[in-house]
Amino acid sequence: MPEVMPDIERDEKSKPESAKEPGYLVICWNDPVNLMDYVTHVFQTVFGWQRPKAEFHMKQVHNLGKSVLTRESLEKAEHYVHQLQKYSLHATMERDE
């Protein structure tokens, strides 16, 4: 009876996990009503960022009209969009082509 060994050979042609899985961008959009300090606070709270990073993205939203906050799996992106909308921020997600 032939001995059957598990296939443990590495598949060198496989792409890294991040390249195989479709990514979703979490985007926050500008509006003239949310306070800048509030937006910074929400970014710190939702993503656990330090204030400088949160302020950087807040300023991008304010000056450029939007900021891509993170690229995540579908499930995680939905989670973040929900968290941001819970704070009444205008957040959406888009597939990263």
Added chain:
Amino acid sequence: MKLLRVQKDHYIFRLGRQEKELFELMLWLYPVIPSAHEPLKKTPGTPDQSQRLLDEALSEQRKENKKQVEALLADKARYHESDKGIELTLTAGEIEWVLQVLNDVRVGNWLLLGSPEGHPRLLPDAETSPRVAAMEISGVFQMILLDAIEHSR
């Protein structure tokens, strides 16, 4: 309203009598944003159920916030009167949902005003002034709470 001190997880604020009434009025107005106002952007590959799940989650969140607001408004022991004014104690967790509630009042009134682009230059009239006032007052309380959090970091 100003921050007096922070004791562990508790923030103690001092308010005047009118400030207390305004603060409670802002909470009482909640919720103002129409339900399912911000749709999850539909993109190819996004499951249809995403929007429904998000709507449900936000609806549950509003119900939970409303319950917490009602409990806060009914909790008279939360306030402590002194010669210098009224002291209000909020935990860090409570400040977090109070911020959400105040922002809902601010953004919701802005939406009901027609989402004016020039908000700071908006000239209120007899019809719009209550909404403009609610936006501004809730914004002032938000800034006080945000300053308190920043102060304690």
